[in-house]
Amino acid sequence: MLEIRSARKTFYAGQPDEKVALDNLDLTLQTGEFGVVIGSNGAGKSTMLNAVSGALSLDSGAILINGDDVTSTPVHKRATRIARVFQDPMLGTAASMTVAENMLLAELRSKKRTLARGLNAKRLADYKERLSVLGLGLENRLETKVELLSGGQRQSLSLIMAVGGSPDLLLLDEHTAALDPRTADLVMQATVRAVDSLKLTTLMVTHNMQHAVDYGHRVIMLDAGRVKLQIGGEEKANVTVAKLVDHFAVKTDAMMLGA
Amino acid sequence: MEFLSSTFTSYVALVPVTLAQSLILAFVVLGIMIPFRTLHFPDLTSEGAYPLGGCVCGILIAAGVNPALAIIAALACGFVAGCCTALIHLRFRIHTLLAGILMMTMLYSINLRIMGKSNLSIFGSDTVYNWAPFVTPGFPVSKIIIAGIIGAGVFLALNWFFKTEKGTALRAVGSNPAMAEAQGISVWISTIVGVGLASAFSATSGALMVQSQGFADVNMGLGILINGLAALMIGEAVVGKKSVFRQLLAPFVGAIIYYQLVSLCLAAGMPPPDLKLATGLFVLAMLALPTLKRGRGAGGAPAHEKLRE
Numbered sequence: 001m002l003e004i005r006s007a008r009k010t011f012y013a014g015q016p017d018e019k020v021a022l023d024n025l026d027l028t029l030q031t032g033e034f035g036v037v038i039g040s041n042g043a044g045k046s047t048m049l050n051a052v053s054g055a056l057s058l059d060s061g062a063i064l065i066n067g068d069d070v071t072s073t074p075v076h077k078r079a080t081r082i083a084r085v086f087q088d089p090m091l092g093t094a095a096s097m098t099v100a101e102n103m104l105l106a107e108l109r110s111k112k113r114t115l116a117r118g119l120n121a122k123r124l125a126d127y128k129e130r131l132s133v134l135g136l137g138l139e140n141r142l143e144t145k146v147e148l149l150s151g152g153q154r155q156s157l158s159l160i161m162a163v164g165g166s167p168d169l170l171l172l173d174e175h176t177a178a179l180d181p182r183t184a185d186l187v188m189q190a191t192v193r194a195v196d197s198l199k200l201t202t203l204m205v206t207h208n209m210q211h212a213v214d215y216g217h218r219v220i221m222l223d224a225g226r227v228k229l230q231i232g233g234e235e236k237a238n239v240t241v242a243k244l245v246d247h248f249a250v251k252t253d254a255m256m257l258g259a
Numbered sequence: 260m261e262f263l264s265s266t267f268t269s270y271v272a273l274v275p276v277t278l279a280q281s282l283i284l285a286f287v288v289l290g291i292m293i294p295f296r297t298l299h300f301p302d303l304t305s306e307g308a309y310p311l312g313g314c315v316c317g318i319l320i321a322a323g324v325n326p327a328l329a330i331i332a333a334l335a336c337g338f339v340a341g342c343c344t345a346l347i348h349l350r351f352r353i354h355t356l357l358a359g360i361l362m363m364t365m366l367y368s369i370n371l372r373i374m375g376k377s378n379l380s381i382f383g384s385d386t387v388y389n390w391a392p393f394v395t396p397g398f399p400v401s402k403i404i405i406a407g408i409i410g411a412g413v414f415l416a417l418n419w420f421f422k423t424e425k426g427t428a429l430r431a432v433g434s435n436p437a438m439a440e441a442q443g444i445s446v447w448i449s450t451i452v453g454v455g456l457a458s459a460f461s462a463t464s465g466a467l468m469v470q471s472q473g474f475a476d477v478n479m480g481l482g483i484l485i486n487g488l489a490a491l492m493i494g495e496a497v498v499g500k501k502s503v504f505r506q507l508l509a510p511f512v513g514a515i516i517y518y519q520l521v522s523l524c525l526a527a528g529m530p531p532p533d534l535k536l537a538t539g540l541f542v543l544a545m546l547a548l549p550t551l552k553r554g555r556g557a558g559g560a561p562a563h564e565k566l567r568e
Contacts, residue, residue, distance in 0.1 A: 079442060
């Protein structure tokens with residue numbers, strides 16, 4: 001379970017270009033729930049995700065994972081419980097290392113690293129099996145350096161790396177945005193399969209309204225650093241892209257009037 | 260013809276001495292390779308850590324300490340120096356190159372303080388080279404054996420370490436720090452230990468050199484970094500850097516070839532003072548090669564182009 005309690009984050013505080021990125025934001029995600037976060041640019045989606053992962057520290061407020069306060073825990077310690085797939089395929093993998101080595105790093109995310117040999121036969125066989133699920137042939141390229149893979153392959157690898165070891169929380173940061181439509185679809189399908197089968201608590205940021213409609217248990221719309229709208233349950237099943245876009249339109253008008 | 264044969268004769272006479280020297284200096288090249296290649300932390304500390312190791316070892320041997328113990332002490336001091344460079348970079352967000360320059364400048368004073376004077380003779384003292392089996396002490400062969408054994412040991416240990424779980428994590432920090440952190444690896448600890456380890460090797464090299472040449476000098480590190488870089492580039496050109504094994508082998512192979520080339524140049528009559536200029540030009544040429552290949556259009560880079568490392 002993820003709880004964000006009155007999170008506040010201001011950039012450039014006290015300067016003319018002061019920007020309130022998170023404005024007493026409250027959000028709770030139940031264990032096993034798949035939340036889809038939408039919102040226009042600057043609504044605070046990335047800030048929220050960075051605050052949850054620990055990459056950004058909050059000015060005030062608290063972040064709890066399964067009831068434990070992790071507000072002041074550094075990124076690498078939070079990583080034992082949180083897995084993340086970035087928008088940029090380059091960010092989520094170590095380019096100059098092999099596919100197998102990347103898988104190893106992910107496997108050790110929540111474990112103590114020892115002086116034992118990293119890539120043993122048992123692990124390699126396990127990675128082969130886990131990668132074969134993707135159907136991209138990555139299972140036969142374990143010794144290939146990740147920099148030689150395509151963006152889609154890298155992102156698929158990032159996903160497999162993230163869902164392995166069943167993290168307490170999975171963060172997906174527009175993870176299909178940089179991919180071509182066909183690959184994006186493939187990665188999205190793989191995401192849904194993994195999240196469903198492992199019952200992962202997931203927070204996915206997306207600009208793709210169709211994805212927001214099709215996937216997840218709840219749509220969370222952010223605006224100006226707050227949760228503006230939440231659609232779950234029955235209502236979520238009946239929501240359409242047009243309805244979601246409407247909520248944006250109101251805001252855009254308001255912005256234009258305000259300006 | 261006369262020139263060629265005399266050059267050849269004097270070169271061949273120098274081969275064993277040069278080989279001993281290159282095996283000792285291979286540790287500096289290793290100490291340059293680890294931050295530059297494995298950690299992507301271009302580091303200049305070795306220029307200060309090498310004489311630091313020499314000075315620590317020199318003063319200890321002069322005080323009658325066991326030569327092996329003196330090397331271990333030098334190694335520990337080098338490790339601390341490297342940790343400081345990494346800390347300066349991480350804590351104060353100072354560029355790695357500047358952090359290294361700061362460290363090596365400060366180390367100059369520290370080295371002088373350690374020795375109390377600018378050079379110290381330990382000629383005639385017991386050294387690790389006297390322990391070489393089956394050979395008469397004092398000959399280059401004994402140095403080749405001892406430095407070679409230590410070098411092989413370090414090579415095998417590192418080749419093993421970089422494939423362990425901890426070693427893989429260390430390499431990940433160099434490859435993609437953000438990703439490493441998201442995989443639960445502490446970038447701070449890895450960088451500090453990695454750069455410390457590298458400087459420890461540079462200091463070891465200094466200690467071995469002092470025992471080999473019989474004196475310690477506060478200026479002994481002058482230009483060592485560029486020599487090491489040149490050796491590293493030669494090594495990488497010869498054995499490549501595609502795998503952990505090759506990347507680790509490159510410093511050793513590079514050092515051996517580089518110092519033989521230097522010896523050949525000197526035997527051919529090149530004045531020793533010109534050596535640093537020649538080495539610098541060589542490193543420059545190696546770095547410039549990629550842009551020259553791309554043609555002139557790509558050569559003139561914008562002012563803020565990323566530093567080539």
